[in-house]
Amino acid sequence: MEVSLFAIGVEDKCFASGTVYTPDGVQAVNEVFNSCDEVFKFMPTFATFLTVKKVGSRYDSFYLRFSDVESLKKMLSFMVGESPGYLTFIPEDLLSTLNVGIFDNRITFEPVHATVPYGLPCYFTGSIPAIITFSKDHVFINNIPVAKVTPDNRIHYCGETYTLEEPIREYVKEAISSLLACYVNLYPGELKWSDVVKLWCGVRIM
């Protein structure tokens, strides 16, 4: 996913959520600033895709600039494999000095210290296991039946019926959002969105 930050200015405050590149890696941000100008000074960030909106106006999107070359070098190590769009505001001579390149429309940079963690939101939110298993005629999430498969090659879940036109495991990969929604519907007790996002992050098809 793109490391990106969304900010809205409301009166004398600026509300920002998303992720930013920092010398220590990618970090999640959910902050209230005194003005959207402060977003640009927030930590030694660089090249994060930033969208800023003022109430009543359209979006303005751009990339954050880097603050110093040493921070930039560290941050580039987390950006290997990402879109070259992030390099928009780095002077070409600096790119050359740092030996930053583009290969197959992706950033390359040596030496590679680390890469952006796979499944970035889940890296920050954590996960709750949502283990998907199969029997001859059912699909289960955490041992709770969420879908029934009938001999006429139909699958029934969430009160709807669909025709299976591919193997059940392939179908489940495509329909995972719907099946997980059925499961959440059966989730006991108080339901919180943080649990829902964690369940999304915890999906494993066995």
Place this chain on the structure above:
Amino acid sequence: MVWSSNYVREIISDVSLKLNLLSKWKYVYPLTEDYDAFLEYCYTGKVRSFMQLLGTYLSVMNSTKYITYDLSCIPGLADFLRLWNNYDLNGRLIYRATTTSLIDDYVRSRSGVSLAGGHDDLLSFWSVSPYTSHYFALRYIELFHGNPRDVRILVMEYDDSLCSKDWYDNFTPEYSVYSNGKLYNFGSIRYLRELEVRCYLIRTSSVKYALTYDEFNEVFKYLPKEFVYLP
């Protein structure tokens, strides 16, 4: 209905008691108008789609189940929704901008919001905030070229047996359910600006004031301007 200048004092007093809620609301509702962009930037488009799909499924399969918004994405929203969901409206006024054609023995409405278990036209849409009525009255006159003489701003005391605040946390389409004498209202988070209360089977005799457009504007002069909604 009672026609009295008491309404000026009562509405000013009512708004002053809601200043804490309104002061927090004015920073949060503009964020919810772009809630999908926030969720996409925090959790990716796939998760944002899943959240919206889940809200829609819940509205069909388990229409009175609440999900609580407790995410840090969209700064301040979780705190505000907690304040809103726990806000005690007993003894407070609620407001509705409408037209004379929708008032007979009952307060009626013409809205696309579906009501399961009741008659849609007897579900009426109110707000904790007179600023919402101001917005809808203006919209009726300026956008739809309605006659100001047809406008009425209804004011009544909140009645827990007939009314309920919108639950905005679920990210569902807007709908209501009337079940076992209780009203469950789900509002779209995008319309948090309305601070909506929906009521069912409101007899006109329960309405405290039916203000004309001019009378309402006269009151409005005395209210703080910082909460006026300007789209």
